[in-house]
Amino acid sequence: MGAALTRYRVIAWIVGVVLILLVVIGMPLKYGFDNPVVVETIGPAHGFLYMIYLVAAFDLSRRADWPLKRMLLVMLAGTVPFVSFYAERRVTGWLARPADRTPEPVAG
Amino acid sequence: MPPNHPGRRDNYDTVSESGPVPGTLDAMRWLWTPAWIARHVAMVVLVVGFLGLGWWQISRAAAGNTLSWGYAVEWPIFAGFVVYVWWREVRLARRNAAAATGQPADPTEQPADASPATGESRPAVRRPVRVARVPAASEAVEDTDLAAYNHYLSWLNANPGARPGDYPG
Numbered sequence: 001m002g003a004a005l006t007r008y009r010v011i012a013w014i015v016g017v018v019l020i021l022l023v024v025i026g027m028p029l030k031y032g033f034d035n036p037v038v039v040e041t042i043g044p045a046h047g048f049l050y051m052i053y054l055v056a057a058f059d060l061s062r063r064a065d066w067p068l069k070r071m072l073l074v075m076l077a078g079t080v081p082f083v084s085f086y087a088e089r090r091v092t093g094w095l096a097r098p099a100d101r102t103p104e105p106v107a108g
Numbered sequence: 109m110p111p112n113h114p115g116r117r118d119n120y121d122t123v124s125e126s127g128p129v130p131g132t133l134d135a136m137r138w139l140w141t142p143a144w145i146a147r148h149v150a151m152v153v154l155v156v157g158f159l160g161l162g163w164w165q166i167s168r169a170a171a172g173n174t175l176s177w178g179y180a181v182e183w184p185i186f187a188g189f190v191v192y193v194w195w196r197e198v199r200l201a202r203r204n205a206a207a208a209t210g211q212p213a214d215p216t217e218q219p220a221d222a223s224p225a226t227g228e229s230r231p232a233v234r235r236p237v238r239v240a241r242v243p244a245a246s247e248a249v250e251d252t253d254l255a256a257y258n259h260y261l262s263w264l265n266a267n268p269g270a271r272p273g274d275y276p277g
Contacts, residue, residue: 044175051182058189068197 004063005095008056009088015053016084018046023081053078064095138205139198151194158187 077087162183
C-alpha cells in the first residue's frame with residue numbers, strides 16, 4: 001500500500017506539473033502567439049505520462065479496495081489543471097492516516 | 109428462488125448455470141434489473157465506441173500520422189479495461205448477494221443463492237478477510253512486567269526502524 005501510494009503520488013505530481021506547463025505556457029503560445037512548438041513537444045509526453053498515472057491510480061484503487069466511483073473520480077481528477085494536486089492530497093489523506101497504525105498490546 | 113431448492117449447490121463458480129430451474133436464466137435474473145441493464149448498455153456503448161475510435165486512429169495512422177499508432181494501441185486497451193471493470197462489478201455484486209444470506213444488500217438484486225445453508229455452496233478455501241482488531245483495554249493488564257513488555261512491544265511496533273537499544277522506557 002505504501003509503495004503504491006508513493007508511486008501514485010510521484011506520477012500525480014509529474015502529470016500535474018506537465019499539465020500546468022501545457023495549459024499555462026503551451027496553449028497561450030500556440031493560440032495567442034501562433035507558436036505550437038511547446039504544445040507539440042509536451043502534449044504527447046503528457047498523454048504518455050497520463051497513461052502511467054491511470055495505471056498507478058488503478059493499482060492503488062485495487063489495493064485500497066476503492067469503489068468504482070472513487071477510482072474513476074481520482075482518474076479524472078488528473079485531467080484538470082491544479083485540481084490534480086488537490087486530488088493527490090485527498091488521496092494521501094485517505095490512505096496515510098496515522099490513526100490506522102496505532103499499536104495494540106500483544107497480551108492482556 | 110425457492111429457498112429449499114434441491115439444485116446443485118456445489119457449483120459455486122458456475123452459479124449462473126445452476127439456477128433454480130435448470131436450463132433457464134433464472135439465476136441471472138438479478139443482472140436484468142434496470143440499474144444493471146443501464147450498466148450493460150453503458151459497457152457495450154463504451155466498448156464499441158472505444159474500438160471505433162481505435163479503428164479511426166488506425167486509419168489516421170495509415171494516412172501518415174505516426175502518433176496515431178500509439179492511440180490505435182491505447183483505445184483497445186481502454187475497451188478491455190471497460191470490460192474488466194464491468195466484469196469486476198458483476199462479480200462483486202454476485203459475491204455480495206451470496207454473502208447476504210436471505211437478505212440482499214441491494215434491494216434491486218436477488219441473492220444468487222438464497223438458501224440458508226450457503227456454507228455448503230462455498231469452497232473450502234476462501235479469500236482472506238481483513239478484520240479490524242479492537243485494541244485491548246490497558247487496565248486489564250495486572251502484571252506490571254507484562255505491561256512493561258507490552259509497552260516495549262507497542263513502542264517497537266510504532267517505530268519500525270528502531271533498534272531495541274533505542275527504547276526510551
